[in-house]
Amino acid sequence: MLRVAVAGASGYIGGELLRLLHGHPRATVVAATSDRFTGRRVDGPHPNLRGHTDLCFVGHGDLTGLDLDVLFLATPHRETMARMAGFLKLAGTVIDLSGDFRLRDPETYASYYETPHTAPELIPSFTPGLPEWHRAELATADRISVPGCMATAGILAVRPLAEAGLIEGEVRVDARTGSSGSGASSGSAGAHAERSGALRVFAPTRHRHEAEIAQATGRTVRMTATGVEAVRGVQVLCHTTLAAGVSEKDVRSAFRAAYRDEPFVRIVAQRRGLYRLPEPKILSGSNFCDVGFAVSGETGTAVLIGALDNLVKGGAGGAVQCLNARFGWPERTGLEFPGLHPN
Amino acid sequence: MLRVAVAGASGYIGGELLRLLHGHPRATVVAATSDRFTGRRVDGPHPNLRGHTDLCFVGHGDLTGLDLDVLFLATPHRETMARMAGFLKLAGTVIDLSGDFRLRDPETYASYYETPHTAPELIPSFTPGLPEWHRAELATADRISVPGCMATAGILAVRPLAEAGLIEGEVRVDARTGSSGSGASSGSAGAHAERSGALRVFAPTRHRHEAEIAQATGRTVRMTATGVEAVRGVQVLCHTTLAAGVSEKDVRSAFRAAYRDEPFVRIVAQRRGLYRLPEPKILSGSNFCDVGFAVSGETGTAVLIGALDNLVKGGAGGAVQCLNARFGWPERTGLEFPGLHPN
Amino acid sequence: MLRVAVAGASGYIGGELLRLLHGHPRATVVAATSDRFTGRRVDGPHPNLRGHTDLCFVGHGDLTGLDLDVLFLATPHRETMARMAGFLKLAGTVIDLSGDFRLRDPETYASYYETPHTAPELIPSFTPGLPEWHRAELATADRISVPGCMATAGILAVRPLAEAGLIEGEVRVDARTGSSGSGASSGSAGAHAERSGALRVFAPTRHRHEAEIAQATGRTVRMTATGVEAVRGVQVLCHTTLAAGVSEKDVRSAFRAAYRDEPFVRIVAQRRGLYRLPEPKILSGSNFCDVGFAVSGETGTAVLIGALDNLVKGGAGGAVQCLNARFGWPERTGLEFPGLHPN
Amino acid sequence: MLRVAVAGASGYIGGELLRLLHGHPRATVVAATSDRFTGRRVDGPHPNLRGHTDLCFVGHGDLTGLDLDVLFLATPHRETMARMAGFLKLAGTVIDLSGDFRLRDPETYASYYETPHTAPELIPSFTPGLPEWHRAELATADRISVPGCMATAGILAVRPLAEAGLIEGEVRVDARTGSSGSGASSGSAGAHAERSGALRVFAPTRHRHEAEIAQATGRTVRMTATGVEAVRGVQVLCHTTLAAGVSEKDVRSAFRAAYRDEPFVRIVAQRRGLYRLPEPKILSGSNFCDVGFAVSGETGTAVLIGALDNLVKGGAGGAVQCLNARFGWPERTGLEFPGLHPN
Known part of the structure; x- marks a missing residue:
């Protein structure tokens, strides 16, 4: 059994890590930290963990000397880069879920996060935590940076066509997200009476995940992000222009080639039925990212769609999948939950 | 035109008062106070008031010298009783929506609000703001205390049978409420991710509105209050025991006798159809309280049901109806909105 | 008082027409038809109309001889064009809410509705029912065709910039709609357990309203339509490319020039606050279409946003506004409801 | 591996059985029947089962000769009793989720189901499928009848006090349920626009599960059932009168004595925190039934509360727990999912 710990474990991503790691047959959670809840269960x-664990939160300082194999970081951006040097001493493998080590270029980071990067020298040592595109590197990676929730959906939806050279021009991404993406401390903007039933364009331009999708696909990306009525769930609609001569069949083939053997990517692009394109409704709790597409043959455009649970495949589940990839276990280990329908 | 002001106008009840008074043909809002938003629009x-008014909030102190006809109080309980003596000097008629002057007995107040009443001498001067049962008194009342949202629904549902002597024993009230009932500052308990989809029994016993229903109906009342997935809306299910020999026909007759000519109480107790008993879904924005019942003939029990929009009939709308009753205008004045379906 | 009737009055648009016309000071509803509910209340x-009217549905045939001034059609597409010749004999003014007379080109109609137009000779006689852009024509129009709900939002959001020559290239429209847009007979796809919490891309390409926006703006439009968790409400995000040299100030000026004096279009594009861009949450029941924008200065792109209540401004309310425009009444007549917040 | 089949597998309970049995380490699903979907996947x-199974539906007749160990019945009531004799020949153990064999008294059945029981001679051979109260019998039972969803919550909430003689008089049950309880074919009453946001008292008296709770607790039960805004989830509030001298401590002790070692019943009755009483929000997908209570000391009344996922503990999960109990496996086998928070 691997000895693992979660830093920043009182938030939503932290809680989801605890849930998944608790059910993981190869890992034992030896510590969960929280500044605010230190000493409490x-x-x-x-x-939801009632009856599953008697663990109590400890302070960050209590991680020292625990002989950790893996440390998961669910700490806030900015704070994470400031403390990364210390974190790296605590465990052989560090899996970071903050935004601080996702962007390769410190200037881009500074532009999107509106603060200079304080540990740029560490950035190159991190491997992107997306097994579908970095599996080989992850097998030996000791520093892993898991992409953002909307970025994961966007990259998985766009990259097959981008890699295959099937699209050209800008990609316009329409991203929708549930309220849990704002975290457990969302303030008055997150009050139920205000947030319920919202279609809130909280980032009409320049959302941070835009930069991640651009970095991973090599395309110019324009993204809008809208908060929708849901707790969990992310969906992206990526409007693209197809290269000359590209057919729907080509698009489907590119997706198949990319994801045929993936344990957690399903291609959902059916002609009929209720759930014929990806949507997060049936993905809560599961580690799937469903991807699909619709081609407008006559005009040479395609809409590429991705959907996932932002706290699982777009966060804690993606991190556990990286853990599995890193240690050579079957990637579905501890991640078998199929999602619920109806839900 | 009457000159009216709203104290505590930045909250949800305050906003609803502004909406209704703005559309009222006999009243002009000359001031709206807010500590937090003073000077802002x-x-x-x-x-929702964009394009309807250019009014800005003023401080409480700015109410002096405004020559007000009517002052509406949407201020918090405890603060309201502390400042009531001052409020009463500002306008000929004061309509209070706080909880401070609803209970006639200061001891009961102290027990339910867990604080002594600081202005008990003023309590007897207030008339209950429920036109259905206090119309004559309201016509000359200068101090009006509007009942709580769940209390309004409960009183309107139970009192016809209580007055007619058709029920005996305790009344068990199961109350359900949307999130707006917690006000605009609900804290982390009100965060969307926590509150969404909740069935939260936040007051399994001793909710304050229990005491109001008991006072108005003369029955012993046991009430539970549950927060449900909704922003607006209150529904109460009142479980009662019928007196010996009371039939469904008697129950219906009692409701008809009580509410036949009421402008804002509809009796909804149909044999078929989707909306055959009261529910708040179709009442948002309207001043109706729908009441209904179901009798279990063989056992002599009846469930009495009430539903309303907590911010309208259970708050601001009820207060405006009192305004109309006080000044002898048709009670529907400014309150004609019929509600939406579907919604 | 004008004598008006509603054909197809048992559906959601029909019900909303009845609600609005019942509250209209210049019109009397003399008949409401329904095949399915003939003879019932x-x-x-x-x-929601309980206590407001005792009207009962009649059959379509019963409209003859009623001496109608205005006939509103909330009948299904295809059926409407088949019966339009007959409808036109029943009233001096016909206001059609079906899709059959919105598209000027019968070929385009055939392509989007997948059926030939059976009354193409009547198309030119209809005036588009959008007062913001056709006010002068509407003043004398006897045949009015009200645009689709998503089309109304899209046209109002895009047309100011299109008319002013500020955008170039295609417009990509991301449209979101509540479940009431599918009508009262939505079948198993509309079952609550399946539709609740959905982000259903039911029309990834070729939605019919796409053709209306293209026709009204002169731009090539690519639209996706997604069903979101809501009963009422439409929101469109229109991704555009700005012409060279166009600034945010130019965009704002174009919107102001177009809508400065409009009674039902509000420009919502604020720097801060919770509701700083248009969203339907606060528009339920109101006739407003809120429009806004966000410009990405460095890249020359803009997202134009529109939001409305699909059953009001996107349907029945738009039709009543046309009625007012046609008969020279203030356009706000009968449409004053400001919407609810929170809701 | 046990060979199991599911009859009536296209509905919501059937789908949930397939989900749980697919993940069960001791069972293989060899057939799933559906009249409507025969031959389809x-x-x-x-x-949600995409990527998990390639199984296709067969007809009911195709169950013959399959050498089944266990047959689960998710068939409609009335149809189930008519065909039970045939079902019993197909497998050594039959686990019935219909309502037909829950009530021991055929007269009570006839009264609540409004149809005579057509196989009353089979009723005594069925064991109630509630391991918490029938574990010993289940270990050897070949015919098991799983209780209704609201009945399960009600029995688990009330029975500890009823068995211990701590309550007297009638029990008033306020039951709330999500839309999935109406099944996959709910008709126009279940359309999203009508059902969304509902607080629909669809059974003010005489709900069928009332009779089950009465039978299992020996108390007279009066139950109302309300449809609330949720897809999954049941919550019951059971208003009881405590016997003379019974304290809160006695109540807590009775719950502890009953459920201390239960794998799927958690006692949730905390003094503080957000989730201090049972609610279904955090139980979706899990097999827990949370139970709790609130005592009004001064008056000798108690509210007993139960919550569960109607498709899991209140249906398919309860049935799988019975399977485990029947075959001597740990009862958590295949049922480990802890539920999601937030959700």
């Missing part, structure tokens, strides 16, 4: 902020 | 916290 | 399928 | 109506 983890099933307080995470009531 | 009222359509900031109340974006 | 209109407040059966429209329970 | 099970992941059509159950899209």
Whole structure:
């Protein structure tokens, strides 16, 4: 059994890590940290874990000397880069879920996060935590940076066509997200009476995940992000222009070639039925990212669609999948939950 | 035109008062107070009023010398009783929506609000703001205390049978409420991710509105209050025991006798159809309280049901109806909106 | 008082027409038709009208000889064009809410509706029912065709820039709609357990309203339509490329020039606040279409946003506004409801 | 591996059985029947199973000769009793999720189901499928009848006090349920626009599950059932009168004595925190039934609360737990999913 710990474990991503790691047959959670909840039971902020664990939160300082194999970081951006040097001493493998080590270019980081990067020298040592595109590197990676939730959906939806040279020009991404993406401390903007039923364009331009999709696909990306009525769930609609002569069959083939053997990517592009394109409704709790497409043959445009649970495949589940990839276990280990329908 | 003002106008009840008074043909809002938003436009916290008014919030102190006819109080309980003596000097008629002057007995107040009443001498001077049962008194009342949202639904559902002597024993009230009932500052308990989809029994016993229903009906009342997935809306299910020999026909007759000519109470107790008993879904924005019942003939029990929009009939709309009753205008004045379906 | 009737009055648009016309000071509803509900009360399928009207549905045939001034058509497409010749004999003014007379080109109609147009000779006689852009024509129009709900939002969002020559290239429209847009007979796809929480891309390409926006703006339009968790409400995000040298100030000026004096279009493009861009959450029941924009200065792109209540400004309310425009009444007549917040 | 089949597998309970049995380490699903979907893939109506199974539906007749160990019945009531004799020949163990064999008294059945029981001679041979109260019998039972969803919650909430003699008089049950409880064919009453946001008292008296709770607790039960805004989830509030001298401590002790070692019942009755009483929000997908209570000391009344996922613990999960109990496996086998938070 690997000895693992979660830093920043009282938030939503942290809670989801605890849930998944608790059910993982190869890992034992030896510590979960929280500044705010130190000394209290983890099933307080995470009531779904009642009856599953008696673990209590410890302070960040208590991680020292725990002989950790793996440390998961669910700490806020900015704070994470400031403390990364210390974190790296605590465990052989560090899997970071913050935004601080996703962008390769410190200037881009500074532009999108509106603060200079304080540990740029560490950036190159991190491997992107997306097994579908970095599996080989992950097998030996000791520093892993898991992409953002909307970025994961966007990259998985766009990259097959981008890699195959089937699209040209800008990609316009329309991203939709549930309220859990704002975290457990969302303030008055997140009050139920205000957030319920919202279609809130909270980032009409320049959302941070835009830069990640651009970096991973090599395309210019323009993204809008809208908060929709849901707790969990992300969906992206990526409007693209197809290169001359590209047919729907070519598009389908590119997706198949990319994801045929993937354990957690399903191609959903059916002619009929209720769930014929990806949507997060049936993905809550699961580690799937469903991807699909619709081609407008006459005009040479395609809409590429991705959907996932932002706290699982777009966060904690993606991180556990990286853990599995890193240690050579079957990637579905601990991630078998198929999602619920109806839900 | 009457000159009216709203104290505590930045909250949800305050905003609803502004909406209704703005559309009222006999009243002009000359001031709206807010500690927090002083100097800012009222359509900031109340974006539905954009394009309807250019009013800005003033401080409480700015009410002096405004020559007000009517002052509406949407201020918090406890603060309201502390400042009531001052409020009463500002306008000929004061309509209070706080909880401070609803309970006639200061001891009961102290027990339910867990604080002593600081102005008990003023309590007897207030008339209950429920036109259906206090119309004559309201015609000359200068101090009006509007009942709580769940209390309004409960009183309107139970009182016809209580008055007619058709029920005996305790009344068990199961109350359900949307998130707007917690006000605009609900804290982390009100965060969308936590509150969405909730069935939260936040008051399994001793909710304050229980005491109001008991006072108005003369029955012992046991009430539970549950937060449900909705922004607006209150529904109460009141489980009662019928007196010996009371039939469904008697129950219906009692409701008809009580509410036949009421402008804002509809009796909804149909044999078929989708909306055959009261529910708040179709009442948002309207001043109706729908009441209904179901009798279990063989056992002598009845469930009495009430539903309303907590911010309208259970708050601001009820207060405006009192205004109309006080000044002898048709009670529907400014309150004609019929509600939406579907919604 | 004008004598008006509604054909196809048992559906959601029909019910909304009845609600608005019932509250209209210049019109009397003399008949409401329904094949399915003939002889039954209109407040059966429209329970919000309880206590407001005792009207019962009649058959379509019963419209003859009623001496109607205005006939509103909320009948299905295809059926409407087949019966239009007959409808036109029944009233001096016909206001059609079906899709059959919106597209000027019968070939385009045939392509988008997948059926030939059976009354192409009548198309030119209809005036588009969008007062913001056709006010002068509407003042004398006897045949009015109200645009689709998503089309109304899209046209109002895009046309100011299109007319001013500020955009170039294709417009990509991301449209989101609540479940009431599917009508009262939505079948198993509309079952709550399946539709709740959905982000259903039901029309990834070729939605019919796409053709209306293209026709009204002169731009090539690519639209996707997604069903979101809501009953009422439409929001469109229109991704555009700005012409060289166009600044945010130019964009704002174009919107102001177009809508400065409009009673039902509000420009919502604020720097801060919760509701700083248009969203339907606060528009339920109101006739407003809020429009806004976000410019990405460095790249010369803009997202234009429109939001409305699909059953009001995107349907029945738009039709009543046309009625007012046609008969020279203030356009706000009968349409004053400001919407609710929170909701 | 046990050979199991599911009859009536295209509905929501059937789909949930397939999901759980697919992940069960001791069982193989060899057949799933559906009249309507014969020959089609099970992941059509159950899209969450995509990538998990290639199973296709067969007809009921195709169950013959399959050498089944266990047959689960998710067939409609009335149809189930008519065909039970045939079903019993197909497998050594039959686990019935219909309502037909839950009530021991055929007269009670006839009264609540409004149809005579057509196989009353089979009723005594069925064991109630509630391991918490029938574990010993289940270990050898070949015919098991799983209780209704609201009945399961009600029995688990009330029975500890009823068995211990701590309550007297009637029990008033306020039950709330999500839309999935109406099944996959709910008709126009279940259309999203009508059902969304509902607080629909669809059974003010005489709900069938009332009779089950009465039978299992020996108390007279009066139950109302309300449809609330949720897809999954049941919650019951059971208003009881405590016997003289019974304290909160006695109540807690009775719950502890009953459920201390239960794998799927958690006692949730905390003094503080957000989730201090049971609610279904955090139980989706899990097999837990949370139970709790609130005592009004001064008056001798108690509210007993139960919550569960109607498709899992209140249906398919309960049935799988019975399977485990029947075959001597740990009861958590295949049922480990802890539920999601937030959700």
